[in-house]
Amino acid sequence: xxxxxxxxxxxxxxxxxxxxxxxxxxxxxxxxxxxxxxxxxxxxxxxxxxxxxxxxxxxxxxxxxxxxxxxxxxxxxxxxxxxxxxxxxxxxxxxxxxxxxxxxxxxxxxxxxxxxxxxxxxxxxxxxxxxxxxxxxxxxxxxxxxxxxxxxxxxxxxxxxxxxxxxxxxxxxxxxxxxxxxxxxxxxxxxxxxxxxxxxxxxxxxxxxxxxxxxxxxxxxxxxxxxxxxxxxxxxxxxxxxxxxxxxxxxxxxxxxxxxxxxxxxxxxxxxxxxxxxxxxxxxxxxxxxxxxxxxxxxxxxxxxxxxxxxxxxxxxxxxxxxxxxxxxxxxxxxxxxxxxxxxxxxxxxxxxxxxxx
Amino acid sequence: xxxxxxxxxxxxxxxxxxxxxxxxxxxxxxxxxxxxxxxxxxxxxxxxxxxxxxxxxxxxxxxxxxxxxxxxxxxxxxxxxxxxxxxxxxxxxxxxxxxxxxxxxxxxxxxxxxxxxxxxxxxxxxxxxxxxxxxxxxxxxxxxxxxxxxxxxxxxxxxxxxxxxxxxxxxxxxxxxxxxxxxxxxxxxxxxxxxxxxxxxxxxxxxxxxxxxxxxxxxxxxxxxxxxxxxxxxxxxxxxxxxxxxxxxxxxxxxxxxxxxxxxxxxxxxxxxxxxxxxxxxxxxxxxxxxxxxxxxxxxxxxxxxxxxxxxxxxxxxxxxxxxxxxxxxxxxxxxxxxxxxxxxxxxxxxxxxxxxx
Numbered sequence: 091x092x093x094x095x096x097x098x099x100x101x102x103x104x105x106x107x108x109x110x111x112x113x114x115x116x117x118x119x120x121x122x123x124x125x126x127x128x129x130x131x132x133x134x135x136x137x138x139x140x141x142x143x144x145x146x147x148x149x150x151x152x153x154x155x156x157x158x159x160x161x162x163x164x165x166x167x168x169x170x171x172x173x174x175x176x177x178x179x180x181x182x183x184x185x186x187x188x189x190x191x192x193x194x195x196x197x198x199x200x201x202x203x204x205x206x207x208x209x210x211x212x213x214x215x216x217x218x219x220x221x222x223x224x225x226x227x228x229x230x231x232x233x234x235x236x237x238x239x240x241x242x243x244x245x246x247x248x249x250x251x252x253x254x255x256x257x258x259x260x261x262x263x264x265x266x267x268x269x270x271x272x273x274x275x276x277x278x279x280x281x282x283x284x285x286x287x288x289x290x291x292x293x294x295x296x297x298x299x300x301x302x303x304x305x306x307x308x309x310x311x312x313x314x315x316x317x318x319x320x321x322x323x324x325x326x327x328x329x330x331x332x333x334x335x336x337x338x339x340x341x342x343x344x345x346x347x348x349x350x351x352x353x354x355x356x357x358x359x360x361x362x363x364x365x366x367x368x369x370x371x372x373x374x375x376x377x378x379x380x381x382x383x384x385x386x387x388x389x390x391x392x393x394x395x396x397x398x399x400x401x402x403x404x405x406x407x408x409x410x411x412x413x414x415x416x417x418x419x420x421x422x423x424x425x426x427x428x429x430x431x432x433x434x435x436x437x438x439x440x441x442x443x444x445x446x447x448x
Numbered sequence: 449x450x451x452x453x454x455x456x457x458x459x460x461x462x463x464x465x466x467x468x469x470x471x472x473x474x475x476x477x478x479x480x481x482x483x484x485x486x487x488x489x490x491x492x493x494x495x496x497x498x499x500x501x502x503x504x505x506x507x508x509x510x511x512x513x514x515x516x517x518x519x520x521x522x523x524x525x526x527x528x529x530x531x532x533x534x535x536x537x538x539x540x541x542x543x544x545x546x547x548x549x550x551x552x553x554x555x556x557x558x559x560x561x562x563x564x565x566x567x568x569x570x571x572x573x574x575x576x577x578x579x580x581x582x583x584x585x586x587x588x589x590x591x592x593x594x595x596x597x598x599x600x601x602x603x604x605x606x607x608x609x610x611x612x613x614x615x616x617x618x619x620x621x622x623x624x625x626x627x628x629x630x631x632x633x634x635x636x637x638x639x640x641x642x643x644x645x646x647x648x649x650x651x652x653x654x655x656x657x658x659x660x661x662x663x664x665x666x667x668x669x670x671x672x673x674x675x676x677x678x679x680x681x682x683x684x685x686x687x688x689x690x691x692x693x694x695x696x697x698x699x700x701x702x703x704x705x706x707x708x709x710x711x712x713x714x715x716x717x718x719x720x721x722x723x724x725x726x727x728x729x730x731x732x733x734x735x736x737x738x739x740x741x742x743x744x745x746x747x748x749x750x751x752x753x754x755x756x757x758x759x760x761x762x763x764x765x766x767x768x769x770x771x772x773x774x775x776x777x778x779x780x781x782x783x784x785x786x787x788x789x790x791x792x793x794x795x796x797x798x799x800x801x802x803x804x805x806x
Contacts, residue, residue, distance in 0.1 A: 260688055260709040263621050263702065267718055314672045314800070318698040330618055332700035334692050340676040342690035344621065344702035351618040352722050352741060360625055364710050383710060442672070442798035 093382060093389050096250050100378070100393040101242045103401070104249075106408055109137070114407040117143035117179040117203065118161075119170060119194045120186035121152050124208075128374070129185065130159045132399035138407025142178045145170040145194075170194065176201040181231075181410060183403075187279040188287050189213045195221045199228040206406045208235045210296055210430065211423035213287025218427045222420040233406050233416035234423030238301045240401035242393060243368050243378050247359070248305050255384045256361030259306060262343040263358045264298030266372040267351035276323035280349075289327025291317070291433055295347035297372040298357060300426050302335070302343045304417075305359065309425055310335040310343075314442045315433035324349060333433050336442075451740060451747050454608050458736070458751040459600045461759070462607075464766055467495070472765040475501035475537040475561065476519075477528060477552045478544035479510050482566075486732070487543065488517045490757035496765025500536045503528040503552075528552065534559040539589075539768060541761075545637040546645050547571045553579045557586040564764045566593045568654055568788065569781035571645025576785045580778040591764050591774035592781030596659045598759035600751060601726050601736050605717070606663050613742045614719030617664065620701040621716045622656030624730040625709035634681035638707075647685025649675070649791055653705035655730040656715060658784050660693070660701045662775070663717065667783055668693040668701075672800045673791035682707065691791050694800075 116139050118125050133139045143163040146152035152164045163175045170182075171193070182198035184191050184207040192212045195205045205225055211234055212218040225232035238244050251259060270280065270293075279285040280293055303309060313335050317328035329350050335343040355372035358365060364384040370377055378393030409416045425447055432443040474497050476483050491497045501521040504510035510522045521533045528540075529551070540556035542549050542565040550570045553563045563583055569592055570576040583590035596602050609617060628638065628651075637643040638651050661667060671693050675686035687708050693701040713730035716723060722742040728735050736751030767774045783805055790801040 256710065260625070260706050261623065261690060261704040263623060263704065265619065265621060265702075265716075265718065267618070269720070312798075314674075314692065316672075316692065316694055316700050316800075318700075320698075330698070330700070332619060332692055332702050334672065334674065334690055334702065336674055340678075340688070342674050342676075342688070342704065344623075344690050344692065344704055346619040346621065346700065346702055346718070348618050348718070351718050351720055352614065354718055354723050354741070356716075358623075358714075360623065360704070360706070360709050360712055362627070362709055365712050383712070440670075440800035442674075 093255065093384060093387065096246055096255070097391055100246060101396050104245060105405060110408065110411050112411045114139050114204070114410045115142045115178065115180045116140065117145055117170065117182045119145040119182050119184045121146040121148065121155060122185060125185045126155060128399045129183065129403070130155065132397050133403050134159060135397065136400045136404040136407070138411060139403045143175055171197045173201045176203065179203055181206060184208055187285040188292065189285040192217045192221055196224040199224040199230050202228060202230065204231040204410050206233045206235055207423070209300065209423060210287060210292055210426055211420065212427065215424065215427045215431055218424050222424060225420060231410050231416065232420040233409065234418045234420065235402060236300050236304070236418040236422065237398045237402040238297060238371065239304050239418050240405045241371070241376055241398040242396050243371060243376055243380055244301060244304065247366050247368060247380070250366060250382065251305055251359065255364060255382065256359065256366055257363030259341050259359055259361050261360045262302050262341065264302060264343065264356065265346040266294040266297050266355040267346070267348040268294055268353055269351065270349040271323065281323055281327055283326045286327065288430060288434060289319070289324065289329060290347040290349045291315070291328050291331040291333065291430055294349070294372070295331050295333065295345060296426055296430065298343070298345040299335070299429055300422070301357060301371065303425070306337060306339065306341060308337050308339055309447055310429060310445050311338050312336040312442045312444050313429055313432045313436055315437040317437040335429070451613065451742060451745065454604055454613070455749055458604060459754050462603060463763055468766065468769050470769045472497045472768045473500045473536065473538045474498065475503055475528065475540045477503040477540050477542045479504040479506065479513060480543060483543045484513060486757045487541065487761070488513065490755050491761050492517060493755065494758045494762045494765070496769060497761045501533055529555045531559045534561065537561055539564060542566055545643040546650065547643040550575045550579055554582040557582040557588050560586060560588065562589040562768050564591045564593055565781070567658065567781060568645060568650055568785055569778065570785065573782065573785045573789055576782050580782060583778060589768050589774065590778040591767065592776045592778065593760060594658050594662070594776040594780065595756045595760040596655060596729065597662050597776050598763045599734055599756040600754050601729060601734055601738055602659060602662065605724050605726060605738070608724060608740065609663055609717065613722060613740065614717065614724055615721030617699050617717055617719050619718045620660050620699065622660060622701065622714065623704040624652040624655050624713040625704070625706040626652055626711055627709065628707040629681065639681055639685055641684045644685065646788060646792060647677070647682065647687060648705040648707045649673070649686050649689040649691065649788055652707070652730070653689050653691065653703060654784055654788065656701070656703040656705070657693070657787055658780070659715060659729065661783070664695060664697065664699060666695050666697055667805055668787060668803050669696050670694040670800045670802050671787055671790045671794055673795045675792070675795040693787070
């Protein structure tokens, strides 16, 4: 594939062979910042989902939100668990703290609803397995909300890699830092290991982890990690993490994540015949800036703005409407939990931990 | 320090408090590509060194070189070992294969000559120690030829870090890949473990390793590494390496090096309040392109071209003439050998190896 060709129709939805009719009615479970500021507007802008139900612990503010986005029902978490208004939604988007994903995802599945669950799927492999089993038993679609997988820069990068534009991939470097306490109070659930399942690795490191697995279409066989915490609000979790993944193709990925560093992200793939750099891939609003070197050719590209959250919900809706298994399925989310648990074990033992993926 | 101030007189030689009189007469030991194409022209352009003697295994071609650069003596390695023309040089620049550095550096010291020795100093910690001891016994200056340490982008970066421009350093990512066989035949000494001491880690990885130690002014306490080789010409050494360094300041450095990937290098320092990126720092001709983010400020800077090899020889000459101990001294080179040996041990055992630096 010539480089020009790769960047023609940069934002094309290669997953959407043709538009389909219909809309998936959603319950939004958890009305925190991301649900309010990113998910609801993105769904409104999108094609295949609409929101009928808000599930919340803050009914007052959720009613305001419901009015703004024309949402019919506002119910409590308890009501959701009981199946209240379950006829009003086809699927549930789980956007609560990680450690509560399981109970809501399983409740949704038991009410016959498809599940789009935020990443990481849960806080442990064991709890994640329960989600997968519940969704399988109920025969509903389970998608892990890895929005990067529907992000044009990432999808075009995967195509370029597959086409051999940079030869064989040799090494990858990825990093994501986000100064959490500049945006959130220290009592955030993200710093509570029971609710979050960990710190920077779980919340931020999972982005390069999953994106690299997606790009390589391959799962790691081993991981080594170093974690640090300066105490204080970060005492119970990893404030900083550096981890190195090994893939069966002999590719290594060197990754970092931090809750307490300058806001920054990058992903660079080094191949035998070129490189691809995606600038700021993980920060939530991707500038679609890429650098590609292939042999003697170098290209800097800036694509048009795309709301990756809109892409993500439309992808989920399309999969549900067409009966397609999403690429970021339950197994995809489960494997990241394996890798996260192995990384924490490595940080404790100082040893490479093999990833015995089942 | 304001950012503007840091970039004023970008190429300033902060190590040269004032110019001094005199010239250090050099013997160039080894007349391979780097000596011919980079060192000799750089010395000719510089201020504090001149070449009086070429020491070579190829007298014919060296005579042509000697004419071109107006060098008085051309002698064999044996003659150098015996001290032939030792009165004609004050110092020796050792640019032979790594595994022969020791014999020539020690011979030079025994003839009373100061030593500028290419990196890595030798192939093992033990042999490196012998160089340090010989130079100490002879009372001569020993400098390891870490040219990056005299490179303006790196020196300005160290100043910015010291001034707190990016807050506290949290994480570093560095990489250097160079498709060796596009430039060199497969029988190169760089792929012979006895002569080279290793592969990509020794030849390329040492650049981010040493530069990061220089920038942090700190030695690593532990290292983890993964090495791969596809066999063939790379069978005896590491073709690719990924290694993760841990520093006592809880900084991690995630590094990669490859003999068989697209030519590329980069170094990125992530702090609590900013980042510094140096583009292509390790490729031999540094474009002096930097990106600095400090708080809300972002600056892209391209400095004027500087020949880092000229800087390096002038720094060495200045140190010898003023009796100053060079920063990249023997101990500096020795510590990288410790780190390299530890990294290879880690690659074999799959464990973090502590760096017990003496």
